[in-house]
Amino acid sequence: MTRIPDYVGVSAFGIKMGVIVPGTDIVGMVCEALARCNADGLLDDGDTACITESVVARAQNNYVTIQDIAADVRRKLKLEEDSRIGVVFPILSRNRFSLILKGIAAAVPKGEVVVQxxxxxxxxxxxxxxxxxxxxxGKTNGDIITLEEIGEERFLHPITNVDYIALYEEVIKQTGARARVFLCNDPLKIMDYKPDGVIVANIHARYRTAQKFKENGYNCITLQDICNEGEAWSEWGLLGSNLSSGDRLKLAPREADKVADAVQAWVKKELGKHIEVIVYGDGAYKDPSTGIYELADPQPAFGMTKGLRGRYREGLKYKYLVDKMLEEGIEQERIEEELKAMKRDSYEKDCFETEGTTPRKVEDLMASLADLVSGSADAGTPLILIKGFLG
Structure with a gap:
């Protein structure tokens, strides 16, 4: 293929690969795809290869069952079959949480699950x-809203039309456990129901939520503490997991940094190119129509090469600078020359030249870009090659 022209800026390409199954050499398969890119003139120094976490976890055979979850919950919270367990602030998702809840409920099949x-x-x-x-x-954040107050005509999810209260009650009852659901924004309210143990189920605020329980001496763990050891495990525990077939859950990939490092090392040795590598999950995208924040993973990138860690994307505010130069009467040709010269200089983060350009982690931006390009449907491109992003 012809090389990408110099006038093309940042670009991202979905790279098709074959089917990945448990036991697949995922590093070898990605490197083979990158070798094809290199042979066609599509791979350059400074590119970033982004591998979706799903295929990495599948290649690692990183699956657990509801019984695996139940056993770990019972052990870590020291529960009996007839115990009462509290679940605080789960997200509303069939894919992301329904099977987790089933595993939690299976830990107390003769007991009760209280969901807040x-x-x-x-x-x-x-x-x-x-x-x-x-x-x-007249309710405030600390007030409880009961199902009786909500009534039988419940609010349905605006996109899927799912009644998540009914769904979560049914999931719990399938295991034999009793179900109780209420709404409240004060996490400690669940202690009014006297659970024998609490699972903090939110994602991004899990540390703050768990700290409130631990400061009061309550028996508490987070989703990250479940299935984070054993034959199938992830350092993220159940965070970032996805519904699989049957009663199995696919965990997030484990030790994703090592996967990224191995791909980078092979490309350097065999192809003579220095690239960065990301193992990515959900992009940090908020749907402007629904207000739904698509980041159900703990972070956009599960693993990356060292050259990306702690790195921010920042730069000149071109819109401001062009307007300023035009106001000063500078001709168009000279504006272009001035901007090129300014790019070679360095500026403080709070100076006028960078005003309005918020520094953001490159790993978050590139993982989000990769997720938007690959999607989660039938694109069949688990590898995304990003060019021109790192300068």
């Missing part, structure tokens, strides 16, 4: 109530 939901939405924007529901009833 936040309102009017979960932490990633999935609505459980109309936004003005609490206000109209």
């Amino acid at each position: 939901l936040s309102y009017p939405a979960d932490e990633v924007g999935n609505q459980i109530l109309p936004y003005d529901f609490a206000e109209k009833r």
